[in-house]
Amino acid sequence: MTTILAAQSADARAKGEALIRTADKLLCESWNERMWADGGPIDPSPTIDQAVNGTYPWLEIECSRCKTRREVDLATLHHPPTTFVHDLASRLRCSKCSKANRRPPATLLQLAQRARHPDRET
Numbered sequence: 474m475t476t477i478l479a480a481q482s483a484d485a486r487a488k489g490e491a492l493i494r495t496a497d498k499l500l501c502e503s504w505n506e507r508m509w510a511d512g513g514p515i516d517p518s519p520t521i522d523q524a525v526n527g528t529y530p531w532l533e534i535e536c537s538r539c540k541t542r543r544e545v546d547l548a549t550l551h552h553p554p555t556t557f558v559h560d561l562a563s564r565l566r567c568s569k570c571s572k573a574n575r576r577p578p579a580t581l582l583q584l585a586q587r588a589r590h591p592d593r594e595t
């Protein structure tokens with residue numbers, strides 16, 4: 474009986490985790506939809522944790538000054554996983570512009586499942 478209950482527990486947990494993953498994935502997709510269709514607002518957005526769990530671990534950004542695009546691997550950021558993706562706009566910096574002593578905010582474009590052109594600088 475104990476093993477059956479333990480197996481049922483594991484089964485229920487796996488189903489629960491799959492449901493959460495689906496919820497996180499849908500949250501990422503609805504945010505992407507909003508960015509594409511209306512260009513914002515960026516707030517509310519998924520958290521880093523939800524984006525990674527929802528299989529959207531890449532964030533495409535564009536420098537608001539020089540328009541250089543790059544992709545950020547959310548899983549490797551040093552920000553707490555509970556940080557909202559929209560809060561990253563003011564925290565992610567363009568490396569080109571920072572060399573010129575400028576710190577323009579990043580424009581957030583969309584969440585992606587894989588990197589199109591991986592950032593080789595990091």
Ligand SMILES: [Zn+2]
Nearest residue numbers: 536539567570
């Ligand atoms: Zn720039």
